[in-house]
Amino acid sequence: MFELHASKVSSLKNDVLSGLTVALALVPEAVAFAFVAGVEPLVGLYAAFMVGLITAAIGGRPGMISGATGAMAVVMVSLVAIHGVQYLFATVVLTGVIQILAGVFKLGKFIRLVPHPVMLGFVNGLAIVIFLAQLGQFKVTNEAGELVWMQGNQLYTMAGLIVLTMAIIHFLPKLTKAVPSSLVAIVVVTVLVQSLGLDARTVVDFVRDMTNDPAASIAGGFPEFAIPMVPFNLETFKIILPFALVLAAIGLIESLLTLTLIDELTGTRGRGNRECIAQGVANTTTGFFGGMGGCAMIGQSMINVNSGGRGRASGITAALALLCFILFASGLIEQIPLAALVGVMFIVVIGTFEWSSFRILNKVPKADAFVIILVSGVTVATDLAIAVVVGVIVSALVFAWEHAKHIIVNRTVDENGSTVYEVNGPLFFGSVSNFLEQFEMDNDSDDVIVEFKNARVADHSAIEAIDTLAERYLSRNKTMHLRHLSPECRQLMKKAGDLVEVNVIEDPDYHIATDKLA
CATH class of the missing domain: 3.30.750.24 (STAS domain)
Incomplete structure (x- = not known):
């Protein structure tokens, strides 16, 4: 399904280097999703660290990257706005419990009921979502404190650096695969910007624009254990249960579908039920340590696999490196140009999108072609959980109609x-x-x-x-x-x-x- 420079061989060196690459790409994503959910940047970064570490260590799909995601963030925003962040933490804990139960009762097998046209629509829709998410990096804060599209030399510099990043990622593997091309591209572009003093937006600029705080930073301490400060009564349970059910469903659907895609790319087989339990343990834990929860991230997973990450060490390295960025190296990470990270994600979009779907639309049954387009559109317009459910229902109805005549x-x-x-x-x-x-x-x-x-x-x-x-x-x-x-x-x-x-x-x-x- 994917045309990526993916090595089939697992090695500790590749896992560590790819993990470092993923960690760099996790920073702006976690900050952006925290902003979407209406919480502090560190809440998203802590989630990316804890969810990523636990799922990498005990999950059912080595090489898959988990962290704070936009699909779950859009559900959290109304909860945070109405009840506050402490209710979010309690909801994330309950979300994890539900996901653990899903794994214990072996519900992961039902991912096999998702038809291939739905998978294609899911992949294409997520590729479009990832692309659209990167467009936010082209906005800057004006004198009135409003986000506006960048113009002039700043825009041209941004575009040029993105093209340079993509060129390095594309052509370097033709010369050597000793190091991940994405990591090389990020380092080269960062050194180029700093040495030439180019007017390019960096990670810290993005954080400050998102928070509207000129002193904002990704620096922080080690996450601390704390029981969510909410009343432990039936009323609280009634508030958080609906959100927890939706978050659990979204998290498991995205994680299990991403697991299936990684299986196809690597030619191996993950364990869906084990991944359900790992996602649950991760979310329950992160809720007690001030994180916003999360699930598998297809973009970062593609970066990891494309960079040679195959084993658990890649996800563990990414999580630990992200924690080190927060504790010790925030100043360095904040100087990375956003253009380098956007270029990496654009390569992910190109590699993730199933371009052959354009060619097969006229060759597959019209109902399947409709499902591909429908799921892609619903993924972009709403979220992937709704898109997958809609796709499965439509496919089931088409199947029923066709077989009713048999x-x-x-x-x-x-x-x-x-x-x-x-x-x-x-x-x-x-x-x-x-x-x-x-x-x-x-x-x-x-x-x-x-x-x-x-x-x-x-x-x-x-x-x-x-x-x-x-x-x-x-x-x-x-x-x-x-x-x-x-x-x-x-x-x-x-x-x-x-x-x-x-x-x-x-x-x-x-x-x-x-x-x-x-």
Whole structure:
């Protein structure tokens, strides 16, 4: 799916260097998402450190980077505005508990229900979101304290440095892969700006513009443990529960989909249920240490994989390096030009977007093409959780509509004079009407056999349809036998109960998704 310079070989050196690169890119992202959520920059930076460290250490997908994300930040903003930051911390703790329970009950396997068109739409939509997020770096504060688009030489300098960064990232791997090209690009552009005294916006400029504080900085101390200062009563629980459920769902969906993408890129397999538990532990912990919570970050994960990060050491290095930036090296990190980080993210956008989707739109079924475009648009307009849910629902409805036409009932008469109906295809809520219409009850013999060997009884609607069929034959004083019906269906039958012909040896066993691979 991705056309990135991704090495398949894991090494400690690559993990450490790629982790340093990711840490540099985490700083403006964490600050920006903290601003979106309406909290202090350090709240976002602490979240990026703690969530990143814990998920890297115990998560189900080595090489995946987690931290504060925009998808979760947009949900937090109303909570913070109405109830304050302490309620946010309590919500993040509850979010983590819900995510842990999702992992314990092995709900991670359900990510396999996401169709490929939805995955393509998710990837394309997130690439667009990442691109649009970078446009905010082109704004500066004017004399009135308002954010306006940069102009003139400052804009040209910014654009030139971005192009230089992207060129280094693109061409350096053709010469050597000894060090991550993204890290080299950031260092080269930073040295160039500082040595030539170019008028280029830096990380500290971005922080001060976001906070509207000329003295703002990313410097801080080690995060301290503190129980959220909220009343421990039912009223508080009613306030934070809805937010916690939404945050837990968004965090798990984004994390599990990112896990799937990293699996595809690296040719390995992550463990979804373990990742659910790790995300939960990380959010529960960060809520007690003054962080805003988070989940997997597709942009930073792509930077990590593209830079050679494959093992847990890459995510651990990124988190620890970010903490060191906060404690000891804030002055140095704040001098990094934003253009270098924007250039890195633009490369991520190019590598993440599934460009071949333009080519296949005319080749795939129209419904799949519609789902790709729909999920991409909804991801940009709202958030990825809603987009994925919408995509899955639309895909399911299309599937149901198409398969509703595939139920075929063949009518024959056997050697005993009994009317035999052989059902072929899936029997479910979408096909029950067509199923019932194919029986000629008034023309059938007094003994009717319905053969389900080549059919799949899928849901309660199908069972109710069989009950209805049995009731209609009973009203005509005719006997109906059901052959090769699954044991689960036989137990749920009402009207047809005594008319089920048990044939255990040949009855099929219908399997559902198992937890073995989760």
